[in-house]
Amino acid sequence: MKINRKIFALMTLFILIMTACSNENESVEGPTNEPQDMILATTTSTQDSGLLDVLIPIFEEKYNINVKTIAVGTGQALAMGERGEADALLTHAPTAEEKLVASEDVINRKRVMYNDFIIVGPERDPAEIQGMDVAAAFQQIFETGAIFVSRGDDSGTHKMEWSLWEKASLDPSGEEWYLETGQGMGSTLQLSGEREGYVLTDRATYLSHAGNMEHMEILVEGDDELLNIYHVMQVNDRKYERINREAANLFVEFMVEEAQEIIKEFGMEEYGQPLFFQYTE
Amino acid sequence: MGLIYEGFLKAIEMLLSGDREIYEITLTTLRVCLSAILVSTIIGIPLGVLIGLHSFPGKKIILIFVNIGMGLPPVVAGLYITMLLWRSGPLGHLGLLYTTHAIIMAQIVVSLPIIIGLTSAAFQQIDSKMLMQIKALGATKLQRLVILLKETKLAILAAIIAGLGRVLAEVGAAMMVGGNIRGDTRILTTSMVMEVSKGNFDVAIALSFILMTLAFIITFLLTSLQQRKRRV
Incomplete structure (x- = not known):
């Protein structure tokens, strides 16, 4: 009897998990084909301020790309780029970034905004x-x-x-x-x-x-x-395997063009002043 | 104190308003933790039984490592799993880093030793005279196992509850290998850390109520299963 109950309990757990799984699949599956993943390593300020919560869904929707945002300090984000563990970077330490450009770890580095x-x-x-x-x-x-x-x-x-x-x-x-x-x-x-x-x-x-x-x-x-200047860049796919070049490239373009309109307005409603200012090249 | 009250109201408000994100985070948490504990149970109990019942050379060494594993800091597990799953690491081609699978892996690593350790301790405590008696009465191997499992039910469920507690409470490894990605690998503990660093204490407190409620319900179910009166 007790063994039966144990099995019953396990089954209940299983069903719970299954329902949880199927729920998630429903929300993930889009009408089109499977979205591809892109890892964005970035600084905590872009996430903590809520800016990325606004920008990323727009980008994901438009290009059918699933962005995995890893919000860490700029030092760690750059280190991830240096190891080829991320596809795109959004950071704010110009001098340190220039070193990665010089070593060809990252390419296509563009100025995005400042605060x-x-x-x-x-x-x-x-x-x-x-x-x-x-x-x-x-x-x-x-x-x-x-x-x-x-x-x-x-x-x-x-x-x-x-x-x-x-x-x-x-x-x-x-x-x-x-x-x-x-x-x-x-x-x-x-x-x-x-x-x-x-x-x-x-x-x-x-x-x-x-x-x-x-x-x-x-x-x-x-x-x-x-002055606190943010740059976006993509990791060099010639230097590292498994870099999603296409998605990273689209993200860089997105940040310096479409995203600008949103960046300009972001924070006005809540704080009465913008949190970031447009600053493209 | 007012903040806790506010957080409590916020929790109720978030749940009642059907905040999709909260449900998603809660479901992900459940799915991840239950999968991890299920795998740990399925692997851990047989291993614990084997180690507990048999004596073989090297048993002591294995038990030492199992016992060390019971106290393994989750961030240590997280660090090694991260390195294993890096794109440049040995399992990089699987693309598992920053997925819920990676979190499940980390949680298995921290909960498996607890289940093995507590199960084997329970089986080692079984009176050897009883073992002899069962054998003498001519029970088959399977019957023997069933009797022993019944005998150690309390301890085995305690092992599962302890493992589950570890998994639900875990945050360091989940943050490292999961990355706290919105709508993907964000679970209750990691989103609490994030909300605190955003300064949204009311949301964090609300999440803590949800997490504690989950822990309460699951532990309640397991404990009532454990404490059910033995029927002859």
């Missing part, structure tokens, strides 16, 4: 950096030893932060007030909110979190140094 980095910090502003330019603000934070929260994950934002410290000839690593989270922008912002630290962030991610951290505000913005 800007800002320094966010607690309202009471212990290091008094409000309204300063970036270099002076970093200098001031360094000297006062006010808490600064860094991504510490080799992402585009982290690379930008490091280039700013380097330009100011400062080395904060190992300092007691310098916290490295090793996490995405969202989690890092939240941590800086809790610890009341300064943080370098892209504007898009900050705006989507601003509601959760009312005691934090934008203290430094508008400096030319703080």
Whole structure:
């Protein structure tokens, strides 16, 4: 009897799984032939801001391509390109990207859009950096030893932060007030909110979190140094096997043409200002 | 506290409004976790029985590895499966990375040792006098197995429940090998991580209620199966 029941239980599980499977198949199967897969490695900010949730379905629909978006830091996304593990990349670390172009790991790299980095910090502003330019603000934070929260994950934002410290000839690593989270922008912002630290962030991610951290505000913005430029590129199919060249190429074209209209408007409704700005070549 | 209440309302709202995405994520979670636990059970119980009942050279070594496997951090499993499935890796031609199959693989790797380990422990505890008696009464091999399985029912179901708990709770490996792709490999745990990093705490809390409800229902079913009064 008990064995029967066990078998019965297993059967029930099986049926559950089967129904789940068939449901999924229904939704996946389109009217046309099987869509082909394309892996897009990108930075967290494009996903966390919700931009890709708008763009990707349009692209998928139009070209019958199934996009697998892997949202990681720019450092990891570029490393995936360098290993041929992705077909297309959408990242924001121009200097690091240029290295991949030079080594012919990626081809067809095009400028897509920009927004800007800002320094966010607690309202009471212990290091008094409000309204300063970036270099002076970093200098001031360094000297006062006010808490600064860094991504510490080799992402585009982290690379930008490091280039700013380097330009100011400062080395904060190992300092007691310098916290490295090793996490995405969202989690890092939240941590800086809790610890009341300064943080370098892209504007898009900050705006989507601003509601959760009312005691934090934008203290430094508008400096030319703080431009955050996004490029799209495809991985070189001559160098690696199994690259979906066709889909990646279509994606690059899509981003610099059709997507532009959407990028221009994105965020207006929710935040009253665009999160990204058109910036094609 | 208000946030939890808001999240609770949000969960009810998402479920009632028939939010397609939530259903899809929940179904994917169920499908992935149940497939993984089913495979682990089908492979793990016979292996556990074999290891538990027989003594052979190297048994201790195998048990040591099984027991280590019970504590294998999911991210370790995730990392090795990722490398295995990379396009440049040994199984790259199968194109399995960033699919639900990859998540199922990772979950099998972390749940199989639990099922093998707990099953073999249960079978090792069987009184050897009873084994002799069953043999003496002339039971066939199959009859013997059935009697022993009945005898260890509690422990075997406990093994399945423990394995299932591990699989449902797992997030690190699913994130790594699945990629948290919308409408594809996004499961409840990985979407919770994402919603938290987006700052949508209410959605994350809502998802946590759905996940806990799922875990509750499944564990409830298995536990009532386990605790059912033995009929003679």
